[in-house]
Amino acid sequence: MTQTQVDPSAMDGYEQLQAMIDGRLPPPPISETIGLVNFGGERGExxxxxxxxxxxxxxxxxxxxxxxxxxxxxxAGCSVHSTLAVGEGYTSLDLTVKFLRPATVDSGLLRAVGRVVHRGRRTALAEAQVVDARGRLVAHATSSCMIFS
Structure with missing residues (x-):
């Protein structure tokens, strides 16, 4: 099957994300727009x-x-996405961000890690942190997401 022939509706959320990582599904356009790289993880993180x-x-x-x-x-959102069952979707309800230090080209590689804090039937709470190449915390966020069929 080619990239466009993969049926994401037959996959759970983690399988959809893995198909993007493997190149079987296209990445979201925002990734290319701002230069997001090295997408990965496991269910819930x-x-x-x-x-x-x-x-x-x-x-x-x-x-x-x-x-x-x-x-x-x-x-944060993709950590929730990774927990979805086949046929489920989600949308962000809010995102609360705290900026803790400035980032510049001298900060080196920035890494954001999101994880699910709580996953219910209808809502999920996730958090994420951005750290710089030295491991210093740059920003932190919490996100509430609505789960739907």
Whole structure:
């Protein structure tokens, strides 16, 4: 089967994510837009990385909060996605972000790791953290998600 012939509706959430990692399904366009790389993980815990570039900067000369928020939302949301059964979907209800230190090109590889804190029948709570190449915490987020059929 080619990439476009894989049927994601027959897969659970983790299998869908794994198909994206393996190239059997296309990655979400936002990954290419901002340069997310090294997507991976296991059920309930997903990570994604980004090499900061000048194109990610805000007018103050640091990585824009929206870029960090996108990393956090991706990691937290995909950690919930990885727990979905066949036929289930989800949507983010909120994302609360705390920026703890600026990130720049000198920060090196940024890594966001999201994990499910609680998974219920209708809602899920996830958290995510972005750390820099030295392991310093850059930002933290919590996200509530609604689960639906």
């Amino acid at each position: 997903i990570s994604v990385e980004l090499v900061p570039e000048l194109r990610h900067y805000n007018p103050l000369g640091t990585v824009h909060g929206g870029v960090l928020s996108t990393m956090l939302d991706t990691a």
